[in-house]
Amino acid sequence: MIQIDLTGQVAVVTGGSSGIGLATAELFLQAGASVAICGRNTERLAQAEAALKAKFPDAQLLAQACDVLDADDVNGFAQAVQTRFGGTDMLVNNAGQGRVSTFANTTDDAWREELDLKYFSVIRPTRAFLPMLRDAAGAGNAAIVCVNSLLALQPEPHMVATSSARAGVQNLIKSLAVELAPQRIRVNSILIGIVESGQWRRRHAAQAQPGQSWEDWTAELAQKKNIPLGRFGKPEEAAQALFYLATKLSSYTTGSHIDVSGGVARHV
Ligand code: NDP
Numbered sequence: 177m178i179q180i181d182l183t184g185q186v187a188v189v190t191g192g193s194s195g196i197g198l199a200t201a202e203l204f205l206q207a208g209a210s211v212a213i214c215g216r217n218t219e220r221l222a223q224a225e226a227a228l229k230a231k232f233p234d235a236q237l238l239a240q241a242c243d244v245l246d247a248d249d250v251n252g253f254a255q256a257v258q259t260r261f262g263g264t265d266m267l268v269n270n271a272g273q274g275r276v277s278t279f280a281n282t283t284d285d286a287w288r289e290e291l292d293l294k295y296f297s298v299i300r301p302t303r304a305f306l307p308m309l310r311d312a313a314g315a316g317n318a319a320i321v322c323v324n325s326l327l328a329l330q331p332e333p334h335m336v337a338t339s340s341a342r343a344g345v346q347n348l349i350k351s352l353a354v355e356l357a358p359q360r361i362r363v364n365s366i367l368i369g370i371v372e373s374g375q376w377r378r379r380h381a382a383q384a385q386p387g388q389s390w391e392d393w394t395a396e397l398a399q400k401k402n403i404p405l406g407r408f409g410k411p412e413e414a415a416q417a418l419f420y421l422a423t424k425l426s427s428y429t430t431g432s433h434i435d436v437s438g439g440v441a442r443h444v
Contacts, residue, residue, distance in 0.1 A: 191271030195373025369437030
């Protein structure tokens with residue numbers, strides 16, 4: 177990978193305490209950026225902070241408990257980043273999880289919850305960090321990158337609410353990119369298929385046959401789901417795409433996305 181020096185830049189990763197977010201925080205730290213991560217579970221957050229500090233003893237790292245669906249939490253997180261680092265150059269909207277449900281078994285409340293999570297996990301942090309991103313734009317790189325799913329373009333009936341919400345968010349990202357382009361803030365997304373991460377580890381624990389290893393379970397699922405590359409993605413593979421879209425490496429790209437689905441997308 178091309179080396180890029182992010183010394184003096186600040187990256188914020190929501191949901192940075194696990195999976196894709198944690199791998200992304202690690203890449204930013206490796207490149208010399210100051211990094212802020214958040215998550216709801218304080219134990220998981222503390223573990224992630226300790227792991228990152230062990231790998232990068234000189235890391236400029238802020239880990240703060242924050243639910244991205246809580247406006248006060250998000251504003252408090254943004255304030256803490258401003259106080260500690262003096263601004264934000266890159267915001268990765270990553271926090272969230274998927275919902276497995278069909279139309280038949282998705283209640284009104286479940287629809288509302290899912291729409292709320294998918295939209296407001298982008299809207300709230302974007303709104304809270306926007307003033308800092310505007311300030312950063314003058315220095316040459318200000319970017320928002322959202323972790324979205326291929327379900328936005330290729331819905332799955334067994335994840336009906338998530339698919340629908342993901343499509344709406346992809347549409348929102350396009351509008352944001354156009355609205356923020358004159359302010360020199362780029363907005364992009366990645367569309368992921370299946371990436372090994374905390375939520376899949378939890379599904380393995382709940383759904384695998386007794387004694388079925390993680391490797392066997394994921395290989396079987398990859399085959400069942402016809403993933404052309406024959407395996408789940410790794411968090412760091414999603415992180416590398418996020419890193420590209422957050423940094424100057426993609427300075428002429430906005431309103432766009434990178435497919436990180438192992439070839440699952442059917443459209444041209
Ligand atoms: P993980 O479960 O490993 O990580 C999710 C992270 O988001 C955790 O740090 C979690 O911490 C945090 N989080 C969840 N909800 C909130 C919230 N309301 N406020 C703040 N933090 C929150 O999963 P992934 O790495 O897989 O997920 C990253 C993103 O990728 C998610 O948005 C997910 O929906 C999306 N995605 C993942 C796919 C996959 O195959 N892995 C497929 C498609 C999309 P905590 O729980 O402590 O809050």
